[in-house]
Amino acid sequence: MTKFEVTTLSEYILNKQMTIPQSRGGFSHLLHHVSTAARMVNREVNKAGLVDILGEAGNTNVQGEDQKKLDVFANDHFIDAIRGCGEVCAIASEENESFIFFDDEKGRNGKYVFLMDPLDGSSNIDVNVSIGTIFSIYRRVTPVGEKASMEDFLQPGTAQLAAGYILYGSSTMLVYTTGNGVNGFTLDPSIGEFCLSHRHIQTPEDGRIYSINEGNYKKFPKGVKKYIKYCQERDDATQRPYTSRYIGSLVADFHRNLLKGGIFIYPETETAPLGKLRLLYECNPIAFLAEQAGGRASNGEKRIMEIQPTSLHQRVPFYTGSKNMVAMIEDYLTDFAHKNSKR
């Protein structure tokens, strides 16, 4: 590659498609539309402070959370872009109580379903902290030509065809996997293209960063409390104490740990026994990326991607990042669970 040669996302997708015999390009077409929607949302996120797009949209979403205007903008634009590509039969979004099926001929013949959190971390919008879009793509399980149904969405994460996120940060990045590794593309605003910037991302097996909202410490399981104390103890041999970094925006926290090594934890608590993060459109896509980059993602007991979903917005405890760090906290949680079961 010469000094000035860049690989745009479009070229990358096309090159990959050309390696697949008899590919008609439907999946590539879908990824192109994700990229288009991402650039439209990015444009609004970048000027959010300048135009009247900040602040409350006056509604609350299915989670009972105040909908920010950018939430609504992102949700609407991704739905329109994905509907327009004609490859998807239905969409599930954090912002919508049930899934949206595309009942026209194009939609019914779509082979895929698309799940998303259109603007995760939106509580950070007004204070100019990085936010993100998270997406996950499955092949439908109902027959092409029929209306989509809930079973198309309640598939385990191991069935994902693709997953990724867009991080609207100091620069805007699209990071995704189709099951053959993780690649990162940085938006070059001067040409309006995502350009390959992080080829074949591999996350370090160990890290020195732990990310958790320690404000909830008193409500954490004993195994989590023990792990936090482990991170804080001094031990030169294992380069402890570790560093605590928590932005409160899943995509931003995960992305930093993916590149530098670290663990992100959103555990169950006494008041939220299933944690806060949603399995289908937050934990599964992030888990796919984590594992494809050599990391790990679990609910404290089992692989996140092996959990059989039972509802669209179900929540799970979430531990993800460097595989040795996740394995250690799993051991702590198991030890305490074992001790409790003996009582």
Ligand code: P6P
């Ligand atoms: P808490 C943002 O609302 C979000 O869904 C994730 O992006 C983030 O990791 C988490 O919630 C933060 O939650 O309870 O620590 O503010």
